[in-house]
Structure formats: C-alpha cells, structure tokens
Amino acid sequence: MAVGAVLGALVLSAGVALAQAPAFFRIGTGGTAGTYYPVGGLIANTISATGGGVPGLVATAVSSNGSVANISAVNGGSLESGFSQSDVAYWAYTGTGLFEGKGKIENLRAIATLYPETIHLVATKNSGIKSVADLKGKRVSLDEPGSGTLVDARIVLSAYGLTEKDVKAEYLKPGPAGDRLRDGALDAYFFVGGYPTGAISELATSSGITLVPIGGPEAEKMLADYQFFSKDTVPAGTYKDVPETQTISVNAQWVTSAKQSDDLVYNIVKALWSDNSRTVLDAGHAKGKLITVQNATKGIGIPLHPGAEKFYREKGVLQ
Structure with a gap:
C-alpha cells in the first residue's frame, strides 16, 4: 500500500505539473525602431499570466522583418502569431499580389484589426522632394525584402509612373534608413506604421x-x-515643424494559424479586450487608444480564427 501510495502521489504530482506547464505564444512584430515592436510588447504583457491575462500563458513580442516574414513564420510554425499589414495578409491568404505563384496560405486567420498604418514618405528638408514624382533619380530606401513596406512602396512608385529603376533604391530597415538620412547619405525613405513613430520623431x-x-x-x-x-x-x-500631410494607410492586423486551439485564441482575445488591457494600451503607446474592440473586425480581408469569432459574436461586435 505504501508503494502504491507513493506511486499515486508521483502520478498526481506529475499531472499537476503538466497542467501548470506554461503555454508559450510568440508575437512576430517588426524592427525595434517601428511601431509593431512596442505595441507587440504591450499586448504580450497584457495577455500573459503575469500581466493578469490568460492563466499559464507566457506571451512574448519577437523582433522580425515585418509582415511577410511574420506570415511565413506563422505558416511554418516557428511563430504562433504575428502582426501584418491587411494587404499582405489578404495576398497571402488568396495567393495573389506579393504571393502570386507561391500558393495560398489557407490556414491564415485573423485575431484582430489593431490600428491604421500610415504610409510615411520621409525626406530631408533640403532634398527638394515635394511629391512622389520628385523621387526620380533620388536616393530612396524602400525598406528591406520581406517587409510590407517594400510592397506598398512599389505600388506607390508605380502609381506616380516610377519603378525601382527610376530611383537609386536601397533596402534598409527604418532605423538604418533614418541614420543615413541624418548623415546625408539618403534623400528619402518609406515607412509604413502608426504615427507618431519614435524614430521619425527623433x-x-x-x-x-x-x-x-x-x-x-x-x-x-x-x-x-x-x-x-x-x-x-x-x-x-x-512631427516637429511638419504641417498636416495627406497620405494613405492600411490596417495593422494580428494574425495566427487555424492550427491554434479555439479555446486558447478565445482566451487571448478575451484578455486583449479586458479592462486591464485597455488601461495598458491607452497609457503605453500613442497608437494604443486606436486599438479598440469596435474596430477589431473591420477591414479584415481574411477569415477570423474561430476562437476570436466566438468572442466577437458574444460581445455583439459580429452579428
């Protein structure tokens, strides 16, 4: 009996340890100089168990190359979730645009629309660049391969009758691009992200x-x-001494895989829209106030994850 009791206690102990084993949920963001990374850090903190979120959940924000890289990582299983521009997510799911000929990523699912991402075209004051057409012959960074910014920069150039061959194209992250602009080695660079972004403000x-x-x-x-x-x-x-400027934007979205469990995603979404999360988002970043449950299902373009959809229907956000 004593041996049996000991074995039973060991099995029970192992079961409790297994039940309490943490679940890890990584959020692919972007470069550390952009908006994705700090916003991802805020969300990771609020949905983690230590931040009053999902019991047993350890969420982390991971720096990455941006939208395209995040979607590829989610599809491949090296990330549980990631941030993406709405255009890139749509192309990935439908196998069109940037993903033409690469096959559809049919397991891609949305957790939430977060906030508008503004297309910034930043130039030096003495560059003489007044419009997109003025970029011809200039030294311009279009962002690095794998980023959603590069995709949109190409669309913008094309709309104004330009291609990458019409500019002296470079492919840098926003941080290094800003450094080169400051040093006079670059005339302009594209950045897609919520304003104000710290690197551009600086x-x-x-x-x-x-x-x-x-x-x-x-x-x-x-x-x-x-x-x-x-x-x-x-x-x-x-931004200091910059007047009102007309531009265009896409949505920042949080995406995951259909392979993630419905219960897990439901609880993550529930934590995302909790009162505690609201306080953290409002105080933590200028874009935080725009991240609202009322906008969470707008402009999605891909299917919602069933766990997220269940929550939004319960909240009355979806009919």
Whole structure:
C-alpha cells in the first residue's frame, strides 16, 4: 500500500505539473525602431499570466522583418502569431499580389484589426522632394525584402509612373534608413506604421524632415485599385515643424494559424479586450487608444480564427 501510495502521489504530482506547464505564444512584430515592436510588447504583457491575462500563458513580442516574414513564420510554425499589414495578409491568404505563384496560405486567420498604418514618405528638408514624382533619380530606401513596406512602396512608385529603376533604391530597415538620412547619405525613405513613430520623431527633432504627401489623382486611383488602402492624414505637429500631410494607410492586423486551439485564441482575445488591457494600451503607446474592440473586425480581408469569432459574436461586435 505504501508503494502504491507513493506511486499515486508521483502520478498526481506529475499531472499537476503538466497542467501548470506554461503555454508559450510568440508575437512576430517588426524592427525595434517601428511601431509593431512596442505595441507587440504591450499586448504580450497584457495577455500573459503575469500581466493578469490568460492563466499559464507566457506571451512574448519577437523582433522580425515585418509582415511577410511574420506570415511565413506563422505558416511554418516557428511563430504562433504575428502582426501584418491587411494587404499582405489578404495576398497571402488568396495567393495573389506579393504571393502570386507561391500558393495560398489557407490556414491564415485573423485575431484582430489593431490600428491604421500610415504610409510615411520621409525626406530631408533640403532634398527638394515635394511629391512622389520628385523621387526620380533620388536616393530612396524602400525598406528591406520581406517587409510590407517594400510592397506598398512599389505600388506607390508605380502609381506616380516610377519603378525601382527610376530611383537609386536601397533596402534598409527604418532605423538604418533614418541614420543615413541624418548623415546625408539618403534623400528619402518609406515607412509604413502608426504615427507618431519614435524614430521619425527623433529625426524630426534632431535634423528636421519633410513628409511628402501621397495624394491627388494618383492616390485616388490606388484607392480604387486596392481596396485595402484608405485615405489618411498626418495631423500638423505630429512631427516637429511638419504641417498636416495627406497620405494613405492600411490596417495593422494580428494574425495566427487555424492550427491554434479555439479555446486558447478565445482566451487571448478575451484578455486583449479586458479592462486591464485597455488601461495598458491607452497609457503605453500613442497608437494604443486606436486599438479598440469596435474596430477589431473591420477591414479584415481574411477569415477570423474561430476562437476570436466566438468572442466577437458574444460581445455583439459580429452579428
């Protein structure tokens, strides 16, 4: 009996340990100088058990190359989730656009739409660049391969009658691009992300910048051709000495795989929209106030994960 009792206790102990084993949930974000990374860190903290989120969950924000890389990692299983621009997620799911000929990523699912991502075209004050068309012959960074920014930069150039061959193209992350702009080694660079972004704010303060507008009939045609684009405006004073600037935007979305369990995703979404999370998002980043449950299902373009869909239906966000 004593031996049996000991064995029983060991089995019970092992069972409790197994039940309490942490679940790891990584969130692929972007470069550390962008908006994805700090927002991902806030969300990871609020959904983790230590932040009052899902019991037993350990969520972490992982720096990455951005939308395309995150979707590939989610599809391959090296990340449980990631942030993506709405356009890139749509192309991946449908096997069109950037993913033409690469097959559909049919397991891609949405957790939530987060906030608008503004297309910034940042130029030096003395570059003489007043419109996208003025980029011809200039030294321009389009962001690195694998980023959603590169995809959108190509679309914007094309709308104004330019290709990568018409500019002196470089392919840098926003941080290094900003450094080269400050040093006079670059005339302009594209960045897609929520405003204000810290790296551009610092650049505006230290060196002075121009935000180049993306507007006119060329922008109207882009809005007609690509439904994931929306009109956007960077308010005056968002960046030091930069006036109100017309541009366009896409949505930042949080995506995962259909292979993730319904219960896990349901509980993650529930934690994301808790009162505690609301407080952290509002106080933690300028874009946090725009991350709302009312906008969570807008402009998705791909199927919601069943766990997320269940929550949004219960909340009345989805009918």
